[in-house]
Amino acid sequence: SSTLLSLMKEKGTADKDAYYRPDNDEDLVIDDFNADLYLVEDQAQPPLKRNDTPIFYAMLLFFRGFGDIYFDDMFHFTMKDDPFLGEGSFGQISRFCVERCYIMHNLLSDIEKGNWKEWTQFQEYTRALEGVNNKDDFDKMTTIFFQRFRNVFDKHVAPCWRSDTILHYIIGGNPTLAKEFARWLVDYDVMMQDTDDENRDESDESYQFTDKTIDMGPFHYRTRAKKHVHINIKDCMQYLTADADRKVITSTPFVKSHWDQIQKLGMCEHVVDLLDEDSWGEDTRGNPYDFSALRDAIWNEIAIHSSHQQRCENYVQLAALVSKTRVGEVRRTLRAIILSTIIRPFHMWAKQEIVRRNPEKKAPRRVEGQIRGELLIKFVDQFRRKLNRAKRSISNERYDAIKKKLIDQNEKTSARYTTENMEKMKESLEKSTRRVTKAEEAAGFYDKTVMMSGGISFKLLSMVNSCKPCQAAWKKRKSYDCRSERCCMAAVHAELKQRKIDLSKKQRCGLSILEKRHMLRDDEAKMIMVDEGKGQQGFDSKDVKFFVPKTELAKSLLQMQMDMMNKEKGIST
Numbered sequence: 314s315s316t317l318l319s320l321m322k323e324k325g326t327a328d329k330d331a332y333y334r335p336d337n338d339e340d341l342v343i344d345d346f347n348a349d350l351y352l353v354e355d356q357a358q359p360p361l362k363r364n365d366t367p368i369f370y371a372m373l374l375f376f377r378g379f380g381d382i383y384f385d386d387m388f389h390f391t392m393k394d395d396p397f398l399g400e401g402s403f404g405q406i407s408r409f410c411v412e413r414c415y416i417m418h419n420l421l422s423d424i425e426k427g428n429w430k431e432w433t434q435f436q437e438y439t440r441a442l443e444g445v446n447n448k449d450d451f452d453k454m455t456t457i458f459f460q461r462f463r464n465v466f467d468k469h470v471a472p473c474w475r476s477d478t479i480l481h482y483i484i485g486g487n488p489t490l491a492k493e494f495a496r497w498l499v500d501y502d503v504m505m506q507d508t509d510d511e512n513r514d515e516s517d518e519s520y521q522f523t524d525k526t527i528d529m530g531p532f533h534y535r536t537r538a539k540k541h542v543h544i545n546i547k548d549c550m551q552y553l554t555a556d557a558d559r560k561v562i563t564s565t566p567f568v569k570s571h572w573d574q575i576q577k578l579g580m581c582e583h584v585v586d587l588l589d590e591d592s593w594g595e596d597t598r599g600n601p602y603d604f605s606a607l608r609d610a611i612w613n614e615i616a617i618h619s620s621h622q623q624r625c626e627n628y629v630q631l632a633a634l635v636s637k638t639r640v641g642e643v644r645r646t647l648r649a650i651i652l653s654t655i656i657r658p659f660h661m662w663a664k665q666e667i668v669r670r671n672p673e674k675k676a677p678r679r680v681e682g683q684i685r686g687e688l689l690i691k692f693v694d695q696f697r698r699k700l701n702r703a704k705r706s707i708s709n710e711r712y713d714a715i716k717k718k719l720i721d722q723n724e725k726t727s728a729r730y731t732t733e734n735m736e737k738m739k740e741s742l743e744k745s746t747r748r749v750t751k752a753e754e755a756a757g758f759y760d761k762t763v764m765m766s767g768g769i770s771f772k773l774l775s776m777v778n779s780c781k782p783c784q785a786a787w788k789k790r791k792s793y794d795c796r797s798e799r800c801c802m803a804a805v806h807a808e809l810k811q812r813k814i815d816l817s818k819k820q821r822c823g824l825s826i827l828e829k830r831h832m833l834r835d836d837e838a839k840m841i842m843v844d845e846g847k848g849q850q851g852f853d854s855k856d857v858k859f860f861v862p863k864t865e866l867a868k869s870l871l872q873m874q875m876d877m878m879n880k881e882k883g884i885s886t
Contacts, residue, residue: 366444374438381434408485414474485611495579501559574607768859798869807866
């Protein structure tokens with residue numbers, strides 16, 4: 314801490330002994346630091362002079378102010394649970410992310426106007442600037458920071474939620490904005506019906522959104538800044554739809570599938586909350602509106618989309634967990650459902666139950682031991698009752714359809730992809746015969762395994778598998794003419810002699826068995842390249858993994874090799 318505070322002491326010039334104390338008393342060091350920066354309680358704060366403010370300290374004040382006014386609230390928003398789905402649904406708030414994109418853009422625009430220094434969150438930073446060596450450097454730093462932050466936002470956040478394939482997610486969010494979006498699409502549909510020109514450019518048409526300010530409600534409340542979020546409908550929708558193509562949006566599967574109800578939503582005279590059936594109302598003929606299909610689509614096609622990577626990573630880990638046992642896709646699906654609906658919720662519920670039983674204790678990080686088994690039985694019993702109620706609420710046909718989707722292999726995504734790929738392959742084969750490249754042409758030979766060739770693997774040839782006299786001679790670097798069967802050194806010497814590879818006495822004593830088997834492998838590679846015609850196929854001698862023995866000593870290793878291979882595979886003979 315002393316070193317860190319010394320760095321924070323850095324002002325216009327370095328002061329290496331700023332907070333050095335031989336006794337290294339941290340409390341005294343911190344007291345000196347606070348006193349130097351006028352941070353002691355009840356101490357008057359005189360005007361700061363040039364070089365009074367440490368550079369690092371001023372930078373920290375700026376980032377704390379930015380966190381208080383912007384970043385903290387935006388980050389905490391991503392960790393919220395869906396207000397309808399409740400606890401444990403964090404990361405499934407995509408239905409709110411389109412409108413949140415505008416809220417983030419709007420607040421960032423207010424900061425970029427340059428009056429952020431007057432805000433309460435930046436007061437300490439503004440005062441600290443009075444004591445810096447060069448204010449211009451800090452002004453340049455903050456300008457560059459906001460420019461880069463805007464660049465990242467416009468590159469990674471805005472294009473995602475304002476894209477033509479995702480913009481319709483706004484239907485699941487704020488009811489007022491959902492109605493404005495539906496009206497915007499209905500206007501395009503009417504405009505296209507009133508013209509005979511299919512290629513008509515809609516850019517000439519000026520659609521007018523409602524010019525009204527609304528409160529975005531408690532879900533968008535900025536907890537850190539302690540402010541409600543108010544937006545102008547017109548400004549919001551103009552920003553979100555600025556680069557949108559209504560022709561593309563109306564042709565997306567979601568909009569096409571639910572166009573009738575989107576059309577009714579846009580033509581309603583009142584604001585409709587799709588998740589509140591009491592707000593649906595009646596049409597001009599007195600018939601009640603029914604938006605149940607569109608409401609279900611919000612959960613099945615919009616809310617199911619994870620809004621940030623952490624939620625995705627949980628399920629990536631889950632997929633790895635249930636797949637590594639090499640079970641089929643059906644069983645993996647069922648395991649994933651069990652983990653998602655029982656195991657994960659159980660941990661959160663169990664910790665709350667322990668706190669309820671012992672209010673004076675903190676919730677444990679993990680539920681373990683006897684209490685875990687007891688609570689799991691209780692939780693599963695409660696889950697079973699919920700499951701029975703859910704089964705009673707649907708028809709037998711619906712239950713059978715859900716069951717079939719879960720356990721029928723043909724209903725899985727992989728089956729659909731396999732079918733699609735097979736159709737594409739069949740279509741390409743029927744169109745024309747693809748030209749076979751040189752690399753794909755048959756080589757004219759095939760590779761045999763070591764067993765099929767009656768060969769001996771080079772990795773078998775080692776001093777460990779040689780007789781004891783050969784091992785002793787090698788250690789002393791002495792020549793030994795061994796004729797023992799099942800001795801690798803003797804087999805190597807015999808093979809080299811048979812292949813007319815002469816070794817001098819120095820080589821025979823000095824070269825290791827590894828170096829000698831390399832010589833044997835090079836000779837075997839030359840024979841393969843000539844006899845089997847592999848010389849023109851980019852053949853490498855390192856690809857040779859075994860040799861065919863030509864001597865009786867080498868052939869005596871075949872049974873040793875078989876015994877070792879059986880042992881590796883756990884086969885007893």
